[in-house]
Amino acid sequence: MAEKKKYPKGIYQRGNLLWLRYAGLDGKIVFEPTGTDKLKNAEIQLHKRKAEIASGKQPEIIRIKNYSFRELADDYVKWAERQRGFEKKVYVIRQLVAEFGHYPLRRFDTRMIEQFQTERLQKGHKHATVNRHVATLKHMFTKAVDWNMVEDGTLKRIRRAKLLEEDNRRLRYLSTDECRVLINACPPHLRPVVITALNTGMRKEEILSLKWDNIDLKHGDNGFILLDRTKNGQRREIPINTTVKETLNGILRRIDLPYVFYDPKTGKRYGNIQRSFTTACKRAGIKDFHFHDLRHTFASQLVMSGVDLTTIKELLGHKTLTMTLRYAHLAPSHKVRAVDILDSTLNEKSTIQKLYKKEGATNV
Numbered sequence: 001m002a003e004k005k006k007y008p009k010g011i012y013q014r015g016n017l018l019w020l021r022y023a024g025l026d027g028k029i030v031f032e033p034t035g036t037d038k039l040k041n042a043e044i045q046l047h048k049r050k051a052e053i054a055s056g057k058q059p060e061i062i063r064i065k066n067y068s069f070r071e072l073a074d075d076y077v078k079w080a081e082r083q084r085g086f087e088k089k090v091y092v093i094r095q096l097v098a099e100f101g102h103y104p105l106r107r108f109d110t111r112m113i114e115q116f117q118t119e120r121l122q123k124g125h126k127h128a129t130v131n132r133h134v135a136t137l138k139h140m141f142t143k144a145v146d147w148n149m150v151e152d153g154t155l156k157r158i159r160r161a162k163l164l165e166e167d168n169r170r171l172r173y174l175s176t177d178e179c180r181v182l183i184n185a186c187p188p189h190l191r192p193v194v195i196t197a198l199n200t201g202m203r204k205e206e207i208l209s210l211k212w213d214n215i216d217l218k219h220g221d222n223g224f225i226l227l228d229r230t231k232n233g234q235r236r237e238i239p240i241n242t243t244v245k246e247t248l249n250g251i252l253r254r255i256d257l258p259y260v261f262y263d264p265k266t267g268k269r270y271g272n273i274q275r276s277f278t279t280a281c282k283r284a285g286i287k288d289f290h291f292h293d294l295r296h297t298f299a300s301q302l303v304m305s306g307v308d309l310t311t312i313k314e315l316l317g318h319k320t321l322t323m324t325l326r327y328a329h330l331a332p333s334h335k336v337r338a339v340d341i342l343d344s345t346l347n348e349k350s351t352i353q354k355l356y357k358k359e360g361a362t363n364v
Contacts, residue, residue, distance in 0.1 A: 011042050017153060018042040022049055025058045032061050035151025067149045069108075070101040075147065076140050087271050088205065092136045105141070105150040113137065113161035127164040134163060171326060172293045173300040178286060185284035190276050192247045193261055194294065199244045200225060201298035201316050204291050208270050211258040215240075215248065227317070236317040296327075303330045 007013065010022050018039065020032040032049070034042045049059045073093050080089050099116065100108075113134060120130045141158050144150045174182065179198055186194050196207055206227055217223035222240040240248070251260060259269040274291070281289050295316070302312050313324040 010046050020046050036153040067105050069103050072144050073097045109157040110160040127166045131163045173297040182284045186280045195247045197294035200238050201295050210260045299327050303327045
């Protein structure tokens with residue numbers, strides 16, 4: 001029989017967690033859960049409680065109910081309404097609820113999250129997709145601790161689950177001919193969305209949530225699209241070219257709707273255009289292509305046209321040049337031109353001398 005582990009006075013184990021036992025101001029014994037299985041953390045909490053009592057303050061003990069994951073999800077959805085990409089996040093939360101809805105929050109641990117990752121991969125989900133689910137799950141438990149819905153120990157166990165390694169090297173883009181074929185294959189409601197994506201490099205959510213208030217047609221040659229709430233939180237200005245301007249002018253603007261792209265049947269902005277986009281790609285004979293690849297196409301075509309990477313970085317809204325450098329290999333002519341410039345600079349004097357000598361020999 002295994003010997004029972006001994007703990008310092010005032011600390012004992014109950015289940016998988018450690019509890020505190022101390023006398024309050026009135027002399028009554030208080031039993032308090034620490035929410036952790038780490039002895040060091042429990043000792044810190046016990047010293048804090050004793051210090052409060054010594055100063056004449058009765059510790060305020062928060063009793064946490066045994067909340068379910070579904071209850072957390074309901075509160076989290078209400079909180080997430082203020083966040084960017086709310087519709088996409090709600091979709092992820094619904095899938096998590098379908099998987100974990102009936103589980104008590106205290107039951108979650110590292111093993112449960114890792115099993116979830118394995119099962120998702122076995123069903124054919126990509127690493128990036130699984131990571132989005134796990135990242136959302138972790139943040140939900142972060143808020144659960146803030147809202148006193150679960151102890152900090154549960155959050156620490158969940159955080160031990162590592163995200164999967166992603167392959168961010170994928171770079172799929174269309175040729176100019178393929179762009180024309182895809183645009184022609186799009187139904188009327190999708191065509192202006194795709195044209196805007198190809199000519200601005202905007203993300204799907206940035207396009208679908210675009211409002212007329214974000215468009216300035218008075219300044220510059222054709223105007224600008226002004227994005228305040230971007231993915232990296234920075235303001236971005238995107239010049240409007242002639243194609244985008246003609247596309248925007250061809251959209252029927254409704255006074256009662258702020259959005260540029262909307263469903264005329266429902267009077268609401270488009271939430272998801274994935275089905276119609278997939279159908280358009282099939283009709284155009286374009287395989288292994290996602291909507292986000294339109295952004296890659298925008299950047300790739302600019303690089304191949306000779307636009308410098310710093311300008312492309314600003315247009316895409318990348319915080320650092322590292323993300324933009326993935327397109328650098330598409331501009332081999334830039335490297336050749338750079339070496340030619342260096343050659344002419346370093347050898348300018350010798351070249352002049354050769355020409356002088358050559359001319360002198362001819363005159364003789």
